[in-house]
Amino acid sequence: MxxxxxxxxxxxxxxxxxxxxxxxxxxxxxxxxxxxxxxxxxxxxxxxxxxxxxxxxxxxxxxxxxxxxxxxxxxxxxxxxxxxxxxxxxxxxxxxxxxxxxxxxxxxxxxxxxxxxxxxxxxxxxxxxxxxxxxxxxxxxxxxxxxxxxxxxxxxxxxxxxxxxxxxxxxxxxxxxxxxxxxxxxxxxxxxxxxxxxxxxxxxxxxxxxxxxxxxxxxxxxxVPDGTARAAALRTGTAHVVEAIPVSQAALLDQNLIHEVPMPRTNTLYLNTKNGAFANPEMRRIAAAAIDRETIVRMVYEGRADVARGLLGPALPWADGLRAAVGAPEPGDASGAKIVLATFTDRAELPEVAVFLEQQLTQAGFDVTMEVRQYAHIEADALAGRFDAFILSRATVLDSGDPVAYMFSDFACEGSFNISQLCDQDVDAALRRAAEAAAGEERQRAIIEAEAAILATHAAVPMLHERVIQGExxxxxxxxxxxxxxxxxxxxxxxxxx
Known part of the structure; x- marks a missing residue:
C-alpha cells in the first residue's frame, strides 16, 4: 500500500x-x-x-x-x-x-x-x-x-x-x-x-x-533520414540544429559544432522466441555467447558508445550499482541453423552493426540471411515476428522517466512492442513486482530483478548504450x-x- x-x-x-x-x-x-x-x-x-x-x-x-x-x-x-x-x-x-x-x-x-x-x-x-x-x-x-x-x-x-x-x-x-x-x-x-x-x-x-x-x-x-545528408546540412549551414549525426560523419565536422549526449538508449538484438531457430532456448544462448560487444563499439561507433552490461545503461547510474555480476553464456555450435537477421537504415550505424553480427553469428554456426529496410517499411513485420533476429536502437526511459513501461512494452506477454514474442511467467511476475513497487530504491531493486529475469531468457541481447551526437x-x-x-x-x- x-x-x-x-x-x-x-x-x-x-x-x-x-x-x-x-x-x-x-x-x-x-x-x-x-x-x-x-x-x-x-x-x-x-x-x-x-x-x-x-x-x-x-x-x-x-x-x-x-x-x-x-x-x-x-x-x-x-x-x-x-x-x-x-x-x-x-x-x-x-x-x-x-x-x-x-x-x-x-x-x-x-x-x-x-x-x-x-x-x-x-x-x-x-x-x-x-x-x-x-x-x-x-x-x-x-x-x-x-x-x-x-x-x-x-x-x-x-x-x-x-x-x-x-x-x-x-x-x-x-x-x-x-x-x-x-x-x-x-x-x-x-x-x-x-x-x-x-x-x-x-x-x-x-x-x-x-x-x-x-x-x-x-x-x-x-x-532527413540519410545521415550523411544531415551532416552536410550542418556543414553547409542548411540547418541550425541537426539530430543524430552518424558516428562516421562526426570526425569530418567542426568539433565545436557537435555535442555528445549520453542516452538512455540501448542497441539490442531481439531474438524471436516463438518461431524459428530461436524458439529453442539453447540456440538463443549460443547467439548471446557469440556477440562481441567490444568489437562493435570500437569498429562501428569508434568508441562513442558504452558496452552494455544490461538493458539499462549509464544514463541510469543507479542500475549498475544494483546489478549482480552474471557469467557469460558458454559458446556453442548452431550446426547450420537458418536465421533471418533484420534491421533498418534510419540509424546509420545499425546496418554496420548487422554486418558484424552476421559475421559473429556465422562463426557460431548459424546460416544468416540479412534484411535491411527503412524503419517505416519494416516495423510491422518485426512486430509480427517475421524475423528470427532484429537489431533495434531502443529508448529505455522515453515515456515516464522510469524503465518499467519499456520493459513491459517489450517483454511482457501483453506488451505492445514485443518483437521477441516473449511470454514468460517469471518475467511477467517480476514486471508486476516492479510496477507495484514504491518510487525510490525499492523500485530500483525490483527493476533490476526484472531485468535479470528478462536477460535469463536470452530473448534480448543488449549490446551497447548509445550517445547521440547533436549538431548545432x-x-x-x-x-x-x-x-x-x-x-x-x-x-x-x-x-x-x-
Missing part, C-alpha cells in the same frame, strides 16, 4: 516554473527575434504527427504540445499544465489544472478538455505504450481539477502523465474517425501550422502562450541537449544576433 497522501510540496524549482512558465529567465544576450530556426530531423512522422504514436515526441521536441506533468533531469515529476497534484487514495490522484491557458485555436484549457484528451488516449488502438497494462478512469473534479483513477495501485501516475503521447490538445484535433490532427491544437510556445507529409513541418511562435515568449519567430523542420550551428544558443529526446527547441532557444 502506498503511504503518500499529502499534496506534493513544490520545490523552489517548481515555484519558478509556475511563475515563469516552462522556461527560466530570458537570455539577456542580443538575439534575432525574427529568426526562424531550421532543424534536420532524423525520422519522418509515421502517423501524420498524431500524439497517440511515437510522432508525439516530435511535437514535444518542437514545444508544440504539452502534458500535465514534465520531468526534471532526475526523472522526477514537475508542474506543467497541472500546477499541483495529490494522491487521494491508493488508486486515485487529483491534478489541479493551470488557469488562463489558451490552445492554439483560441479555445480555453479546461478540466473537461483534459479529460477528453486523456480518454481519447486510453481508447486508442493501439494504446500509447505508456498505458500498456494500465487501465485509467479520468473525470473532471469541479472547475479546476481532474481525477485519475487506476485499476491497479500505480505509484507512477504523475510520471505517466508526462509522456508526450498523453499531450492535451484542443477539441478540434479529434476527428470522428479516431484520427488526431495536431495542427493549431496544442498549448506550447510554438503552433504547428503545416504538415507536409514525410517531407517537412512548419511552426510559428504562439504569442498567446501562457509562459514566457519564444525567442525565435518559428521552426522549419525538415526530415555556431550562432545557435540554448538548443536543448536532452537525453530523453523530449526537448530540442524551447522558449530560450535562439539565434545570436550578428
Amino acid at each position: 502506498l503511504a503518500t497522501r499529502k499534496p506534493l510540496v513544490l520545490s523552489l524549482l517548481g515555484v519558478l516554473m509556475l511563475s515563469a512558465g516552462p522556461g527560466f529567465a530570458q537570455d539577456a544576450a542580443p538575439h534575432d527575434d525574427n529568426a526562424r530556426i531550421r532543424l534536420a530531423m532524423l525520422q519522418p512522422p509515421r502517423s501524420g504527427l498524431t500524439p497517440l504514436s511515437d510522432d508525439a515526441f516530435k511535437l514535444s521536441r518542437w514545444s508544440a504540445a504539452e502534458t500535465l506533468i514534465r520531468l526534471d533531469p532526475d526523472g522526477l515529476p514537475q508542474p506543467f499544465l497541472a500546477t499541483a497534484w495529490a494522491q487521494v487514495d491508493d488508486h486515485t490522484w487529483r491534478f489541479v489544472i493551470r488557469k488562463d491557458v489558451k490552445f492554439h485555436d483560441g479555445t480555453d484549457l479546461t478540466p473537461e478538455r483534459v479529460v477528453a484528451s486523456l480518454v481519447a488516449a486510453t481508447q486508442a488502438a493501439p494504446k500509447p505504450r505508456i498505458l500498456d497494462g494500465v487501465e485509467l478512469e479520468i473525470t473532471a473534479d469541479g472547475d479546476d481539477a481532474v481525477l485519475v483513477r487506476s485499476r491497479d495501485v500505480d505509484p507512477l501516475i504523475p510520471n505517466r502523465l508526462s509522456s508526450p503521447q498523453l499531450a492535451i490538445l484542443a477539441e478540434r484535433a479529434y476527428g470522428a474517425d479516431g484520427r488526431v490532427n495536431p495542427i493549431e491544437a496544442g498549448t506550447g510556445p510554438f503552433v504547428l501550422k503545416e504538415i507536409n507529409g514525410t517531407t517537412s513541418a512548419k511552426l510559428d511562435r504562439f504569442d498567446g502562450y501562457w509562459g514566457e515568449r519564444a525567442q525565435v519567430a518559428g521552426i522549419d523542420a525538415d526530415y 550551428a555556431a550562432d545557435v544558443v540554448e538548443a536543448v541537449r536532452d537525453p530523453r529526446e523530449r526537448e530540442l527547441v524551447n522558449t530560450r532557444t535562439h539565434i545570436r544576433a550578428e
Whole structure:
C-alpha cells in the first residue's frame, strides 16, 4: 500500500516554473527575434504527427504540445499544465489544472478538455505504450481539477502523465474517425501550422502562450533520414540544429559544432522466441555467447558508445550499482541453423552493426540471411515476428522517466512492442513486482530483478548504450541537449544576433 497522501510540496524549482512558465529567465544576450530556426530531423512522422504514436515526441521536441506533468533531469515529476497534484487514495490522484491557458485555436484549457484528451488516449488502438497494462478512469473534479483513477495501485501516475503521447490538445484535433490532427491544437510556445507529409513541418511562435515568449519567430523542420545528408546540412549551414549525426560523419565536422549526449538508449538484438531457430532456448544462448560487444563499439561507433552490461545503461547510474555480476553464456555450435537477421537504415550505424553480427553469428554456426529496410517499411513485420533476429536502437526511459513501461512494452506477454514474442511467467511476475513497487530504491531493486529475469531468457541481447551526437550551428544558443529526446527547441532557444 502506498503511504503518500499529502499534496506534493513544490520545490523552489517548481515555484519558478509556475511563475515563469516552462522556461527560466530570458537570455539577456542580443538575439534575432525574427529568426526562424531550421532543424534536420532524423525520422519522418509515421502517423501524420498524431500524439497517440511515437510522432508525439516530435511535437514535444518542437514545444508544440504539452502534458500535465514534465520531468526534471532526475526523472522526477514537475508542474506543467497541472500546477499541483495529490494522491487521494491508493488508486486515485487529483491534478489541479493551470488557469488562463489558451490552445492554439483560441479555445480555453479546461478540466473537461483534459479529460477528453486523456480518454481519447486510453481508447486508442493501439494504446500509447505508456498505458500498456494500465487501465485509467479520468473525470473532471469541479472547475479546476481532474481525477485519475487506476485499476491497479500505480505509484507512477504523475510520471505517466508526462509522456508526450498523453499531450492535451484542443477539441478540434479529434476527428470522428479516431484520427488526431495536431495542427493549431496544442498549448506550447510554438503552433504547428503545416504538415507536409514525410517531407517537412512548419511552426510559428504562439504569442498567446501562457509562459514566457519564444525567442525565435518559428521552426522549419525538415526530415532527413540519410545521415550523411544531415551532416552536410550542418556543414553547409542548411540547418541550425541537426539530430543524430552518424558516428562516421562526426570526425569530418567542426568539433565545436557537435555535442555528445549520453542516452538512455540501448542497441539490442531481439531474438524471436516463438518461431524459428530461436524458439529453442539453447540456440538463443549460443547467439548471446557469440556477440562481441567490444568489437562493435570500437569498429562501428569508434568508441562513442558504452558496452552494455544490461538493458539499462549509464544514463541510469543507479542500475549498475544494483546489478549482480552474471557469467557469460558458454559458446556453442548452431550446426547450420537458418536465421533471418533484420534491421533498418534510419540509424546509420545499425546496418554496420548487422554486418558484424552476421559475421559473429556465422562463426557460431548459424546460416544468416540479412534484411535491411527503412524503419517505416519494416516495423510491422518485426512486430509480427517475421524475423528470427532484429537489431533495434531502443529508448529505455522515453515515456515516464522510469524503465518499467519499456520493459513491459517489450517483454511482457501483453506488451505492445514485443518483437521477441516473449511470454514468460517469471518475467511477467517480476514486471508486476516492479510496477507495484514504491518510487525510490525499492523500485530500483525490483527493476533490476526484472531485468535479470528478462536477460535469463536470452530473448534480448543488449549490446551497447548509445550517445547521440547533436549538431548545432555556431550562432545557435540554448538548443536543448536532452537525453530523453523530449526537448530540442524551447522558449530560450535562439539565434545570436550578428
